[in-house]
Amino acid sequence: MSLDRRTFLRSTALVPLVAAAAPKPADWNALARGLDGRLTRPGDATYDTARRLFNPRFDTVRPAGIAYCDNAGDVAECVAFARRTGTRLAVRSGGHSYAGWSTGPGLVVDVSPMRSVRHAQGRAVVGAGAKLIDVYDRLAADGVSIPAGSCATVGVSGLALGGGIGVVARKYGLTCDVMESVQLVLADGRRLTCDANHHPDLYWACRGGGGGNFGVATSFTFRTHPAREVTVFFLHWPWARAAKALAAWQQWAPTAPDALWANLHLTRDRSGLDLQIGGLYLGGRTACENLLDRLTDRIGAPSRTHIRATSYRQAMMTMAGCSGLKVSQCHLPGSLPGRTPDGRLSRDTFSAKSHLAYRPLGAQGIAALVAQVARSGEHSVLLDALGGAVARVAPGATAFPHRSALYSVQYYNHGTLAWLRGAHTAMRPHFGDHAYVNYIDPELSGWRTAYYGANATRLSRVKSAYDPQRLFRLPQGA
Ligand SMILES: Cc1cc2nc3c(=O)[nH]c(=O)nc-3n(C[C@H](O)[C@H](O)[C@H](O)COP(=O)(O)OP(=O)(O)OC[C@H]3O[C@@H](n4cnc5c(N)ncnc54)[C@H](O)[C@@H]3O)c2cc1C
Numbered sequence: 001m002s003l004d005r006r007t008f009l010r011s012t013a014l015v016p017l018v019a020a021a022a023p024k025p026a027d028w029n030a031l032a033r034g035l036d037g038r039l040t041r042p043g044d045a046t047y048d049t050a051r052r053l054f055n056p057r058f059d060t061v062r063p064a065g066i067a068y069c070d071n072a073g074d075v076a077e078c079v080a081f082a083r084r085t086g087t088r089l090a091v092r093s094g095g096h097s098y099a100g101w102s103t104g105p106g107l108v109v110d111v112s113p114m115r116s117v118r119h120a121q122g123r124a125v126v127g128a129g130a131k132l133i134d135v136y137d138r139l140a141a142d143g144v145s146i147p148a149g150s151c152a153t154v155g156v157s158g159l160a161l162g163g164g165i166g167v168v169a170r171k172y173g174l175t176c177d178v179m180e181s182v183q184l185v186l187a188d189g190r191r192l193t194c195d196a197n198h199h200p201d202l203y204w205a206c207r208g209g210g211g212g213n214f215g216v217a218t219s220f221t222f223r224t225h226p227a228r229e230v231t232v233f234f235l236h237w238p239w240a241r242a243a244k245a246l247a248a249w250q251q252w253a254p255t256a257p258d259a260l261w262a263n264l265h266l267t268r269d270r271s272g273l274d275l276q277i278g279g280l281y282l283g284g285r286t287a288c289e290n291l292l293d294r295l296t297d298r299i300g301a302p303s304r305t306h307i308r309a310t311s312y313r314q315a316m317m318t319m320a321g322c323s324g325l326k327v328s329q330c331h332l333p334g335s336l337p338g339r340t341p342d343g344r345l346s347r348d349t350f351s352a353k354s355h356l357a358y359r360p361l362g363a364q365g366i367a368a369l370v371a372q373v374a375r376s377g378e379h380s381v382l383l384d385a386l387g388g389a390v391a392r393v394a395p396g397a398t399a400f401p402h403r404s405a406l407y408s409v410q411y412y413n414h415g416t417l418a419w420l421r422g423a424h425t426a427m428r429p430h431f432g433d434h435a436y437v438n439y440i441d442p443e444l445s446g447w448r449t450a451y452y453g454a455n456a457t458r459l460s461r462v463k464s465a466y467d468p469q470r471l472f473r474l475p476q477g478a
Contacts, residue, residue, distance in 0.1 A: 023086030028065055034077045037070035037113050049334055050110075051103065053092075054153060056349045058100035063090070066108040068337050072218040075185040078109045079216065083187070083471060091216050091472070093129055094155025094338070098352050099442040101212060101474050102158070111157060112337035114218055119144060123180065124224050128157045128217045131338060133320055137327045140313035144224035147172040152320035152330045153338075153345060160220055161211040162438035163400040165408060167280045167319055168225070170388030171258040176207035176398055177389070178223040184215035187471035191218075205462040205478065208400025210437040210451065213459075213478040214466050227312035231281040231288040232319070235296070236304040239273040242266060242370045246383075248298035249277055250360045253385035254406040259283055260291050266373040267380040269414075273373065279385075280319065285309045352412045353424040353441045356405040356434035357383075365430030372423040378414040381423070383407045401453035408436055440476065447476045 032039040040050040042062065050066045052059055064087070069075045082089040088106030095102055102108070114127035117138035124146055126135055133152035139145045147168045149159050156175075160182075164175025172178065181195035182203065194203040205214055237245055246264065253262040262279030277295065281288035285307060296302060310318070317323055322330035325344055333343035361369065373381055385407050395403045402408075409431060413420040421443070435441060435450040448456045459478040463470075470477065 024084050026064070026081070026085040026087050031065070031067070031077065031081050031107075035067060035069070035074045037068040037074050040066045040068070046336055050336055051108070052347070053095040053097065053100055053103055054332075054347050055096070055098070055100065056347055057351070058103060061100065061103045061105065063103055063108045064106055066110055068110050068113050069218075070113045072114075072183065072185055072191050075109055075111070075216045075218055076189055076191060078107060079185055079187065079471070080189055082107055083189075088473070089471060091157075091212050092155075093157035093211070093217075094131055094153055094159075096151065096154050096158060097211075097440060099440045099475070101440065109216055110337070111216065111218065112155075115337070119224060122224055124222045126156050126220045126222060128155075128219055129338065130156045131331065132156065132159065133316070133322065133327060133330045136313060136316040139224060140227055140311070140316075143227055145227040145312060145316075146175065146178055146222045146224055148175045150316075150319040152322055153332055155338075156220065157217050158211040159438065160222075161206055161209065161213075161217060162440075163208045163436065164438070165384055165386070165390075165436070167261050167315075168282065169390050170256075170261045170385060171282055172225045173389040173393065174208075174398075174400060175222070176400055177393055178225075179207055179220055180223055181221045182206050182217050183219040184217055186215040187467040187469065195221075201458070201462045202466055204397075205399050205459055207398035208437070208455075209459050209462070209478050210399075210440070210474075212474050213463060213472055215472065228282070229284070229309055230312055230315045231283065231285045231307060231309045232279070232315050233281070233288060233292060233305075233307040234276060234278040235292070235302040235306075237275050237299060237302050239275055239374075241299055242273075242275050242373070243366050245275055245277065245299045246361070246366050246369065247363075248295055249383070250357070250406065252295050252298070253279075254387035256291060256385075256387075258388040260288070262385050264383040265380055266370065268373055268375070269378045280315055350412055350414055351417055351420050352410055352439055353420055353444070354411070354436045354439035355409040355424070355427060355431035356402045356436060357407050357409055357431050358402075358405050358434065360406065361430055365427070368426055368430060372419075372426055375419060375422070377416070377419045379419050379423070380410075380412045382410040382412060384410075395453065396455060396458075399452065399455050399459055401455045402434060402436070405434065408439075410436075410439055442475060444476075451476075452478070 090104040092102035112129035259282040331343035
C-alpha cells in the first residue's frame, strides 16, 4: 500500500511545477498513511513536544504537521506533498537554528529517525538526523572520530551543511572539509548522491552553503581521523586581566601547532564577570602544559586551572558540558526521535550574532570588546580559534569562505536584544562585516556577502539549477 503510494508520488514528482498555480488540497491523513515514520499533528499527545526547537523563543510556532522521516522515501513523500499542495516546508535535524528556521506553519520534515552511524575503513556513514554526541560516542567505540561541534544535541545536518567549527578543526578541518559525499532529496523529488564527481556544484554548495537551501540531506559520508587520548584544559583569570588575555590569546591560539585548539570566553552572568580560556590538545598533558606556558607567560598565572588527560570520547562529553553524565543522559529528555528517556539536558533561550576576525584586534578593539561584556545583563562573547587545517583550504574550494579568518566571534545573549545589537554594532568597525552562516542572524544586513563572501554568486547559480522554484525557501536563502 505504502509502496504504491510512493510510486504514484514519485511519478507526480517529475511533473513540471504547474501545480504551483493550482495547489491540491492538503490531505494530511494520506500523507500519514504514506510514511513509514510518524506524522504528528495538532491535537496529538506528542505534538507540543514535537513542534519545539532547542530555543524556546520559537515555541509560538505551530506547524500543521511534523513528519518524523524514517528514510529517504519518507522525505521524498513529504517533498512531493509540499509541492503538490503548496504547503510550506521546513527541514529539521537537531533543531538548533538560531533563527528558528527549522520550523514554520506548514510541514516540518524531521530527519531525526535517520540517525545510524556506521564506520568502516576510514569512512563514517552518518544519518542526517544523528546528534553530535551520538556520532562521537559511536565512532569512539572504533577509535575514530570526525571533526564537529561541541554541543551534544546539535544535528549533524545543520552543522555540516553550514561548515562545522569544532575542537579539532585546526588539525582536521571543518566538518564540511571531511564530507566526502551527501545524499539528498531534491525539490523535484530526485534522490541523488553528490560528491566530487557527481553533481560537483551541489556537493560544493553543501559544504558551507548552509542548511535548508538545496534539498533535504538524508545521509553523509565523512572521512574519519584517529581518536586517541587528548588533554582538555580550562584556565581562569581575574576579570582585570581580560584585555591582556584577549591580546595574548589572539596572537597565540590561531598560530599554535595544529594539535592545539583553544577558545576564549568572556562572560557576564548573575555571579559576575568571568574570563576563561579553554581548549583541547591532541596529545599528552606535559606537551599541552608547555604550550599553555607560552600563553600564561604573557597573561600571568591563572587563578584557577583544570588540565586533564582523558579519552577522546570523554573529552567530547566534557566539551558538551556532559562530564559526569552517561551518553544517554547527554540528550534532551523524552521518547521522540533524538531524545532519550533519561536525557538530562535542557533547552536554552538565547539570541546570538557573529563576526569573523580576519585580523587581530588592536588596543581599541580589545578595550571595546571587554567594555561590551562588562555592560549589565547576562551574555557572553565566545572566540573560537581557526587557522591550521581550516586555513589550508582555499576560500573558493568549498562554500565556506572564511578560510583566512583567525577566529570566529559569537555574541550570545540571554536577556533582551539590546545588548546583542549594541555589542555587534560596537564591534563592527573592528571586525568588519563577516559572519558565520551557522550562527544565522535574521537581522543581519548584507548577509549574503557576510556569510558567503565571493562564493555568493556561485551559490545562487547552484540554487537556480537545483531548486528553481525555491521550494526550500529561507528568509536568507542562498
Ligand atoms: C548550543 C549550541 C552550540 C553550538 N555549537 C556549535 C559548534 O560548536 N560549532 C558550530 O559550527 N556550530 C555550532 N552551533 C551552531 C549550529 O551549527 C547551527 O545552529 C546548526 O545549523 C544547527 O544544526 P541543527 O541540525 O541542530 O539545527 P536545525 O535547526 O535542525 O537546522 C539548521 C538549518 O539547517 C537546515 N537543515 C536541518 N536538517 C537538514 C537536512 N537534513 N537537510 C537540509 N537542511 C537541513 C534547517 O532547515 C535549518 O535551516 C551551535 C548551536 C547551538 C545552539
